[in-house]
Amino acid sequence: MYTISNRLKTFSIILIVLGVLGVAYGFMTSHKSLEEVKTMLVEEHAHDGGHETSVQEHTESAGSEHADVSQDDKHAKHVQEQIAKRPWSAMYVSALFFMTIALGVLAFYAIQIASQAGWSPVLFRVMEAISAYLLPGAIIVILLAVGSHYIGHHNEIFVWMNPDVVADDKLIQNKSGYLNITAFLIRAIIFIGGWCTYWYFARKFSIAQDNAEPGDIRNFKKSFRIAAGFLVFYLYTESIMSWDWIMSVDPHWFSTLFGWYVFSGMIVAGITVIAMVAIYLKGKGLLPLVNDSHIHDLAKYMFGFSIFWAYLWFSQFMLIWYANIPEEVVYFVSRIEDYKLPFFGMLVLNFVFPFLILMHSDYKRVPWFVMMCGVVILIGHYVDLFVMIMPATVGDRWYIGIPEIGSILLLGGLFLLVVFTSMTKAPLTPKGNPFIKESENFHY
Amino acid sequence: MEGSSKVIHAMYTDDDVLMAAVKKVRAERYHIEEIYTPFPVHGLDKAMGLAPTRLAITSFLYGLAGLVVSIVMINYMMIEDWPQNIGGKPSFSYLENMPAFIPIMFELTVFFAAHLMVITFYLRSRMWPFKKAENPDTRTTDDHFLMEISAGDNVDEQFDILRNTGAVEVTLIDKAH
Numbered sequence: 001m002y003t004i005s006n007r008l009k010t011f012s013i014i015l016i017v018l019g020v021l022g023v024a025y026g027f028m029t030s031h032k033s034l035e036e037v038k039t040m041l042v043e044e045h046a047h048d049g050g051h052e053t054s055v056q057e058h059t060e061s062a063g064s065e066h067a068d069v070s071q072d073d074k075h076a077k078h079v080q081e082q083i084a085k086r087p088w089s090a091m092y093v094s095a096l097f098f099m100t101i102a103l104g105v106l107a108f109y110a111i112q113i114a115s116q117a118g119w120s121p122v123l124f125r126v127m128e129a130i131s132a133y134l135l136p137g138a139i140i141v142i143l144l145a146v147g148s149h150y151i152g153h154h155n156e157i158f159v160w161m162n163p164d165v166v167a168d169d170k171l172i173q174n175k176s177g178y179l180n181i182t183a184f185l186i187r188a189i190i191f192i193g194g195w196c197t198y199w200y201f202a203r204k205f206s207i208a209q210d211n212a213e214p215g216d217i218r219n220f221k222k223s224f225r226i227a228a229g230f231l232v233f234y235l236y237t238e239s240i241m242s243w244d245w246i247m248s249v250d251p252h253w254f255s256t257l258f259g260w261y262v263f264s265g266m267i268v269a270g271i272t273v274i275a276m277v278a279i280y281l282k283g284k285g286l287l288p289l290v291n292d293s294h295i296h297d298l299a300k301y302m303f304g305f306s307i308f309w310a311y312l313w314f315s316q317f318m319l320i321w322y323a324n325i326p327e328e329v330v331y332f333v334s335r336i337e338d339y340k341l342p343f344f345g346m347l348v349l350n351f352v353f354p355f356l357i358l359m360h361s362d363y364k365r366v367p368w369f370v371m372m373c374g375v376v377i378l379i380g381h382y383v384d385l386f387v388m389i390m391p392a393t394v395g396d397r398w399y400i401g402i403p404e405i406g407s408i409l410l411l412g413g414l415f416l417l418v419v420f421t422s423m424t425k426a427p428l429t430p431k432g433n434p435f436i437k438e439s440e441n442f443h444y
Numbered sequence: 445m446e447g448s449s450k451v452i453h454a455m456y457t458d459d460d461v462l463m464a465a466v467k468k469v470r471a472e473r474y475h476i477e478e479i480y481t482p483f484p485v486h487g488l489d490k491a492m493g494l495a496p497t498r499l500a501i502t503s504f505l506y507g508l509a510g511l512v513v514s515i516v517m518i519n520y521m522m523i524e525d526w527p528q529n530i531g532g533k534p535s536f537s538y539l540e541n542m543p544a545f546i547p548i549m550f551e552l553t554v555f556f557a558a559h560l561m562v563i564t565f566y567l568r569s570r571m572w573p574f575k576k577a578e579n580p581d582t583r584t585t586d587d588h589f590l591m592e593i594s595a596g597d598n599v600d601e602q603f604d605i606l607r608n609t610g611a612v613e614v615t616l617i618d619k620a621h
Contacts, residue, residue: 314543317543318543318546321543322531322543360500361500
């Protein structure tokens with residue numbers, strides 16, 4: 001039986017405390033009055049050395065002094081809202097990041113069971129523990145999404161929740177039968193309820209199979225059946241979840257590939273975390289049955305799904321870039337103009353780096369190598385989610401500063417605490433699984 | 445004995461038995477010339493102590509060659525020789541047009557890597573058109589595994605060892621007939 005070490009516990013609590021401080025700082029500095037924002041804008045304008053532009057603007061607007069003032073006010077108000085949205089969005093990106101890891105691991109776990117994979121049962125308890133974060137993680141995501149509307153003024157992550165915006169927007173009005181808070185919450189409850197019910201029973205049958213009589217595999221059969229059912233449910237709900245929780249930050253924009261794209265990101269991040277946790281536990285001698293070949297297989301999945309992610313990212317990008325239809329291409333225009341470094345940088349982190357590093361078969365068997373590559377992939381997928389959410393909420397007022405890092409520390413600490421506490425609840429080797437012998441002897 | 449043209453052929457009917465036999469024979473320090481199997485047996489190369497294949501490295505280099513060929517080719521066709529305005533995309537810049545070229549770059553990389561790797565594999569395995577099969581026993585294409593060992597001074601002892609490892613048939617073959 002695994003017991004959470006005091007060092008790990010203290011470490012996660014320190015992360016949470018530092019995170020709370022960072023997030024609190026973010027929220028305290030995000031409320032600027034309109035006057036403050038205006039002075040800030042003027043200063044920025046002067047800073048840009050924008051002599052020519054200001055002269056030009058002045059001559060252009062010389063005829064209508066009044067309109068210019070109201071335009072300035074409108075712009076300042078917009079910037080004020082963007083600044084107020086930043087700590088919420090920072091929290092939201094981190095919350096999504098850890099929630100999708102747990103969800104990706106749960107899907108991977110269900111695939112292993114439904115396909116009756118022989119190599120992976122020694123890792124099942126690791127996967128069960130990581131996906132234990134799904135319930136708290138998904139609830140945090142929903143609380144942030146809806147909380148940003150009800151708490152504070154005009155700082156919602158989803159603009160379609162703001163009745164003032166919807167009143168002036170024909171396109172959102174047409175979608176309001178789907179995009180409204182009640183429907184959003186009902187769908188969220190169905191998704192989270194379905195996923196967590198599956199997790200609860202999968203875990204229950206997995207432990208029950210350990211304690212069953214030899215030769216009694218009824219629990220194994222039950223877990224197989226619910227895994228197959230869950231995968232069907234997951235395929236639909238994951239796609240709808242990605243529209244609801246991520247794509248609708250840009251309520252005018254849509255992409256039919258989006259669900260797959262989000263899925264590819266969550267599955268590669270999830271497998272990476274499985275590999276990292278497995279290597280950590282193996283390093284402590286707690287997973288004696290896990291051998292190099294298991295790490296090799298996980299690293300192969302990391303390699304393969306990184307390419308899968310790049311394939312879907314490119315499929316979405318190239319079609320929209322080529323067709324160049326204004327309402328579609330606006331999504332990439334705003335990202336390339338304001339987010340050039342993270343937008344193209346994540347291609348290096350998520351595709352080029354794992355592709356070149358994990359290509360050689362021997363390197364996939366070296367634990368510290370996989371660990372290092374895993375860190376890069378996880379950073380890449382944080383940036384991926386960052387670039388999905390931030391352009392719609394804070395626009396060009398983004399920075400990876402205290403609010404963002406604080407959010408990662410806070411939720412990362414919580415993630416570690418939940419995952420490793422769940423790990424203590426059951427033996428780390430599912431000894432009753434009928435495939436455990438095959439998994440133990442697995443060598444490629 | 446070195447230089448002897450005599451070999452022993454041991455037949456097996458199961459790949460697990462074969463694997464155990466390979467380990468046993470190697471432990472006895474007999475030289476395994478070759479093994480013929482009806483299908484690839486995982487881990488057999490390691491058990492035989494063969495050097496790891498360098499095919500993957502050639503494949504990577506072929507892929508790079510394909511990538512370079514595709515870039516040079518598209519640049520010549522679409523940018524230099526006959527620029528075309530497709531969908532209003534910039535037709536005089538390779539870099540700005542690159543998203544449209546990536547599928548071709550990908551395909552040619554895969555094409556070069558795959559085809560040249562297969563050809564390399566055939567050549568390296570000494571398999572070319574009109575080549576006569578080296579297979580000593582046609583049963584190895586169906587359900588038998590054949591291990592070929594160079595015959596030493598004490599052939600009877602070798603026979604015993606091979607029979608003990610589970611060989612269903614052991615024969616002495618003189619290759620120089």
